[in-house]
Amino acid sequence: MFKEAVGKKSTPVKNVVERSAVKKFAEAIGDPHPLFIDEEAVQRNIAPPTFPRVFEYGGIEGLHLPEKGLIHGEQHYHYNRPLYVGEDVYCYAQVDDYYERSGRSGDMGFLKVKRYGEDIDGRLIFSEEQVVIITEAVRKGMNV
């Protein structure tokens, strides 16, 4: 099932970099810097680099991940410019790759998902790549 999903894309979802969400996020990572949260002190507030975690990217047809048992192996972010508070970002996801490797606890599945955030003119602001490890036990539970 994961193999078949490779190359599939979601339909872009419009997200807003909400001021209150950025503040809450910055506080949650222990980084309430004025640059992120102080509207008075800074001309243009930005969001922390890992903030895109908050966005919605739309569902990918045919890809159903279990809610439990996934292991986050790697995470990469690339920015063409910082993400600004208040701007609209159009986000979508694509399954980049899936492969299996034998490990100590059986065959491990590695799912690579890429996500993108673009401005209203379709210019890329950021992209990210996530590697999720799906253990054999979890795949058995899903019958895949």
Place this chain on the structure above:
Amino acid sequence: MNPMYGVQPGDKLKTMTLPAVTRLDLIKYAGASGDYNPIHTIDEEAEKAGLPGVIAHGMWTMGSLAKLFTPFYEDGFIQDYSIRFQGMVFVGDVLTLHADVVSHEESMITFDVYARNQQEKDVIRGNVVFRKHLETSAT
């Protein structure tokens, strides 16, 4: 001269030791990120998954590590941030954040970044490429 402009390979950003991780830290991150996987907040669920107790979201640790760079955002921004999640973080763990300069070429500074726990184990490790703003680096 901004502090980021003169750094050389071998230089380190000032390390930061975080207060011991609390359950409330993880509850707050769950709410702020929308990641409600219960292994990060509810012990019973963590135990069902074979863990001794709740573990921190990898993305919480990754987000925390990036704050070493926040004081420098007037000089530039994080262009690339890559992390491998290598070890689990438990409630009570004390993490120290590190960023060591690997190279400094033109407008880009590459750092080796890692969060190390009280047992001297790196729980996450990777790289940051910090891109300096053009207006001050252009000649």
